[in-house]
Amino acid sequence: MALRFSKLAFSVLAILFLVAPLIAILPLAFTSSVILTYPIPSWSMRWFTELFTADAWRRAIVNSLIIGTGTTLLATVLGTAASLGLRNRLVFFRGTFRTLFLLPMVVPAVVLGVGMQVLLARFGLTNSYAGVIIAHTVVAVPFVVVSVTGALAGIDERVELAAESLGAPPATVFRRVTLPLALPGVLSGAVLAFATSLDEVVLTLFVAGPNQRTLARQMFSSIRENISPAIAAAAFLFIAATIAIGLIVVLSRSVLAKRRAPVH
Amino acid sequence: MSARASRTGRSLFLLAPLLLFLAGFFVWPLFSMMSQAVSDTAVLRLLPQSAEVLAGWDRKSPPTPEMQTALIADLKAVEDTQALGDMVRRLNSARSGFRTLMSKTTSALSDEADPPADLVSIDKRWERPEFWLAIADALSPLTDRNLLAAVDLGRNADGEIEHLPADQSVNRVILVRTFWISALVTFACIAIGYPYAIIAASLSGWKRDVMLAAVLLPLWTSLLVRTAAWFILLQEQGLINDVLQMLGLTSGPVQLIFNRTGVVIAMTHVLLPFMVLPIYSVLITIPKNLMPAAASLGAHPLRAFLRVLLPLSLRGVAAGSLLVFISAIGYYITPALIGGPGDQMISSIIAFYAIGSANWGMAGALGVVLLAATLVLYSVYARLSADEPGRR
Amino acid sequence: MRRRRSFLLPGGEKVAEGRMRGPALCPTARAREPLLAEFIRFDRITKFYGPLCVVENLDLGIGKGEFVSLLGPSGSGKTTLLMMLAGFEQPTSGTILVDGQAVNDVPTHKRDMGVVFQSYALFPHMTVGENIAFPLEMRGLGKAEIADRVTRALDMVQLSAMRERRPAQLSGGQQQRVALARALVFEPRVVLMDEPLGALDKQLREQMQLDIRDLHRRLGLTIVFVTHDQSEALTMSDRVAVFNKGKIEQIGTPRQVYDEPATRFVAEFIGETNLIEGVVARISGGEAAVRLASGAEIVSAVSGGVAEGATVYLSVRPERIELAEARNAAHNCLETEVTDSVYQGDHLRVELAAGSHPLIAKLGRRSREFEPGTKVFAAFSAGDCRVIAPPDGQRQAAAS
Numbered sequence A: 001m002a003l004r005f006s007k008l009a010f011s012v013l014a015i016l017f018l019v020a021p022l023i024a025i026l027p028l029a030f031t032s033s034v035i036l037t038y039p040i041p042s043w044s045m046r047w048f049t050e051l052f053t054a055d056a057w058r059r060a061i062v063n064s065l066i067i068g069t070g071t072t073l074l075a076t077v078l079g080t081a082a083s084l085g086l087r088n089r090l091v092f093f094r095g096t097f098r099t100l101f102l103l104p105m106v107v108p109a110v111v112l113g114v115g116m117q118v119l120l121a122r123f124g125l126t127n128s129y130a131g132v133i134i135a136h137t138v139v140a141v142p143f144v145v146v147s148v149t150g151a152l153a154g155i156d157e158r159v160e161l162a163a164e165s166l167g168a169p170p171a172t173v174f175r176r177v178t179l180p181l182a183l184p185g186v187l188s189g190a191v192l193a194f195a196t197s198l199d200e201v202v203l204t205l206f207v208a209g210p211n212q213r214t215l216a217r218q219m220f221s222s223i224r225e226n227i228s229p230a231i232a233a234a235a236f237l238f239i240a241a242t243i244a245i246g247l248i249v250v251l252s253r254s255v256l257a258k259r260r261a262p263v264h
Numbered sequence B: 001m002s003a004r005a006s007r008t009g010r011s012l013f014l015l016a017p018l019l020l021f022l023a024g025f026f027v028w029p030l031f032s033m034m035s036q037a038v039s040d041t042a043v044l045r046l047l048p049q050s051a052e053v054l055a056g057w058d059r060k061s062p063p064t065p066e067m068q069t070a071l072i073a074d075l076k077a078v079e080d081t082q083a084l085g086d087m088v089r090r091l092n093s094a095r096s097g098f099r100t101l102m103s104k105t106t107s108a109l110s111d112e113a114d115p116p117a118d119l120v121s122i123d124k125r126w127e128r129p130e131f132w133l134a135i136a137d138a139l140s141p142l143t144d145r146n147l148l149a150a151v152d153l154g155r156n157a158d159g160e161i162e163h164l165p166a167d168q169s170v171n172r173v174i175l176v177r178t179f180w181i182s183a184l185v186t187f188a189c190i191a192i193g194y195p196y197a198i199i200a201a202s203l204s205g206w207k208r209d210v211m212l213a214a215v216l217l218p219l220w221t222s223l224l225v226r227t228a229a230w231f232i233l234l235q236e237q238g239l240i241n242d243v244l245q246m247l248g249l250t251s252g253p254v255q256l257i258f259n260r261t262g263v264v265i266a267m268t269h270v271l272l273p274f275m276v277l278p279i280y281s282v283l284i285t286i287p288k289n290l291m292p293a294a295a296s297l298g299a300h301p302l303r304a305f306l307r308v309l310l311p312l313s314l315r316g317v318a319a320g321s322l323l324v325f326i327s328a329i330g331y332y333i334t335p336a337l338i339g340g341p342g343d344q345m346i347s348s349i350i351a352f353y354a355i356g357s358a359n360w361g362m363a364g365a366l367g368v369v370l371l372a373a374t375l376v377l378y379s380v381y382a383r384l385s386a387d388e389p390g391r392r
Numbered sequence C: 001m002r003r004r005r006s007f008l009l010p011g012g013e014k015v016a017e018g019r020m021r022g023p024a025l026c027p028t029a030r031a032r033e034p035l036l037a038e039f040i041r042f043d044r045i046t047k048f049y050g051p052l053c054v055v056e057n058l059d060l061g062i063g064k065g066e067f068v069s070l071l072g073p074s075g076s077g078k079t080t081l082l083m084m085l086a087g088f089e090q091p092t093s094g095t096i097l098v099d100g101q102a103v104n105d106v107p108t109h110k111r112d113m114g115v116v117f118q119s120y121a122l123f124p125h126m127t128v129g130e131n132i133a134f135p136l137e138m139r140g141l142g143k144a145e146i147a148d149r150v151t152r153a154l155d156m157v158q159l160s161a162m163r164e165r166r167p168a169q170l171s172g173g174q175q176q177r178v179a180l181a182r183a184l185v186f187e188p189r190v191v192l193m194d195e196p197l198g199a200l201d202k203q204l205r206e207q208m209q210l211d212i213r214d215l216h217r218r219l220g221l222t223i224v225f226v227t228h229d230q231s232e233a234l235t236m237s238d239r240v241a242v243f244n245k246g247k248i249e250q251i252g253t254p255r256q257v258y259d260e261p262a263t264r265f266v267a268e269f270i271g272e273t274n275l276i277e278g279v280v281a282r283i284s285g286g287e288a289a290v291r292l293a294s295g296a297e298i299v300s301a302v303s304g305g306v307a308e309g310a311t312v313y314l315s316v317r318p319e320r321i322e323l324a325e326a327r328n329a330a331h332n333c334l335e336t337e338v339t340d341s342v343y344q345g346d347h348l349r350v351e352l353a354a355g356s357h358p359l360i361a362k363l364g365r366r367s368r369e370f371e372p373g374t375k376v377f378a379a380f381s382a383g384d385c386r387v388i389a390p391p392d393g394q395r396q397a398a399a400s
Ligand SMILES: Nc1ncnc2c1ncn2[C@@H]1O[C@H](COP(=O)(O)OP(=O)(O)OP(=O)(O)O)[C@@H](O)[C@H]1O
Pocket: C049, C052, C054, C072, C073, C074, C075, C076, C077, C078, C079, C080, C081, C228
């Protein structure tokens, strides 16, 4: 009995620790005050207005969208192609390639940032959108590779062999069978790539100029320099987007699972 | 056979773009960072003519007239006084007395009215090879100075490696602090995450879903949002202080932010999912009837845990701990925003050298240290998760 | 009447009749006969995976309209052979001929062979109807004709109601029938099946065995069927090829491989058998007298390849043995003692010891019980007993 109670208490406290900070920040987005404290004097939308009208924030949002889109496209194309290439067991160094593709996830962002700044300066790509997109793609690509190889590993190879035996040439097998089956993986990889780009601060700090300030970068300096409830408004948008994206990922996974699960 | 070859060709064709991309924008940057760490052209840039002449010197005999003329020409051509100052400081640390020698020499050289014939006529010390030796060493484009300095080592006048004096020994403190904070965070994550994973794995249905969702939601939420949330909660008028005072636990506000406590709390929150998920994924593969089986064989629950669940789940704990520790040692944002000056970790110092003071050599050297630590730990992690039984 | 219905071919009867000329018209007669027009030939096929030799110098011919089973233990190379026929794998050496044409270099999608996999390999993202339409689309048929043929194929496997469902919403047996319909709908030259019934429960499996055999007869299909279930192979096939370690040990009608096993492996792999070692004393007129270690002499049917003085095995099926109180002059008789007897529902299984040699007999369920220790005679006729030549190496050893 005592054990069960302490288990329950522990679980509740731990869940509170995990989730409460995220919930606590939400109401502050609607405060009318300029300071981020409870109790909230009165409700207002002024900080959302600020977010979308103040020059710095608006530019940051636009930049995030531009860079996020570019990163998503580049990372998804590169990552999907590479994952398809990794399927072939005949390729030498398959394991080495796989490790290399995942390594950007492991290397500390600051280390990569230093190297990236040195290198991009050499190419004259610092302070350019291209430079930021490239940097973000490096760290976003592992997520695409993980997601797509996972989806591809779930495809029964015999399904593709069957398609071939039924008269489909290789290109048709890819278009009609492999791609549709891998699509949920590609999509969730793309979503993760976008989310990575949206949240990336450290590399942005190193390679972006003032014209490529992203939303995350703007939030970083706003927390550092002059924190205002605009942060809470931005956080509100982020959390709402997270929940939406989470739902998309969960749904696409369950669609995938439903297709696979054989009923016996 | 040809079909097989063409299939391999197609795979390589698909792999090539990402391979080239990462070679160019991932591997190459890391290498250029490393080469920054060991390259040192500051002196070489200032003294190009001396470099040419000194290359032919035997490092023992007294200076030739050519060496002296070359150095005079180089010193006369220097315009960047700050770079000159840096060079003199370096030469002085290699050979004491260089500072006075140099200031005497440069002032003599700037005397337009009575230009000195050679260096020896300015100061007798220019006759001694030791001083030229120091210049010759400083001219080398490769140096281990930065790498040694990254761990608070340096070379003395005889070229032997020794500890830097205490006033210059900041890096080791920061390295130790980085590992210490990471260890604290890892420990906190085990303390919360391990029981959490055990409870979640023992549940089913919506209860399990809630516990997993509580882990996944923060994982998917922007790191900045989470850091901002803690910033707001931990501040002096923040919710946590409000609650503490309301409960009468403290009379005044407690300092929670800009110190170690805040950093550890926020980093634990950020990294906790990386502990829970690996442990959970190991635990759910353990058959549910093992603990009842142990109990039926007469084992007390604690004993059953120690003898059955703990050994079986240890791999998950190890994997989670490594994952958390690896992530923690490279952390930048959370310490930068929540920590005080005494809580800055190695990443912050790297960023300071790189962005704040454009000291690429030191930034690169510390980067090499951090990268090496990360890769070693990661290879352990990869081995640990590779020989997971039943996978692949 | 059943035989005349064609479910697959548009306006089918004429074509169907044409296809069914020959063996399909008289399946019982066919079983005894060897190949008619040879349709598929494996010509000295060898397959290596790295250093591992999986199929070794294999020759096999399959007639048009024939149902051949490849039977053998796990890892004996059956799947590999099938995969080479379908074009998924390339033989290391040798030629595969279909209809007189070498197909080694023909890619899978042009081979025109229907393949049914053990796991069915249905397209999970397509409905049942789309799955079956797939091969027809690949052949560029018109919409109306595709719809028509899919309908008929679904009728054939009795799944018309499931047309719009996804494979995941079907039971194992239903998925299996979709896979079958998909492999048959485009009227392939050959249908290859790799343990298609392995995942089904016993009852469903027996039902599907009958269904497939029925389809085979109705449509005159050429079928290569892989299984490691010997009773499945015996019930369904015209001929059975018994595989062992990448080689065919014996190929023949079900009756031949069961009653006249050519090798010890075949005798033991198909059904249960008693193997008794002995030395050939005399050979005359298709019968051999074999002397056992105990000194007893047994007369057995024999085919070529055995010389007098050779050490051989005798194979006697347990159900061919009768137990008698007294010696029977017309039969081979061995003096034995009962060691155990177990009632197994449809038969009585009696374990015997003939000297030091164990024997097993299966008696009809009306037979009386035997107490352990009872002395009886195990009797069997010369025709129920086969002489199996030892493998080459042993034969030489025996001769010297
Ligand atoms: N792609 C492959 N690479 C290497 N070895 C293989 C490959 N495919 C099969 N083998 C090996 O070839 C041998 C024969 O395999 P095959 O699948 O033909 O056996 P099988 O007779 O179908 O067995 P089962 O009844 O278990 O399906 C096995 O030893 C197997 O390990």
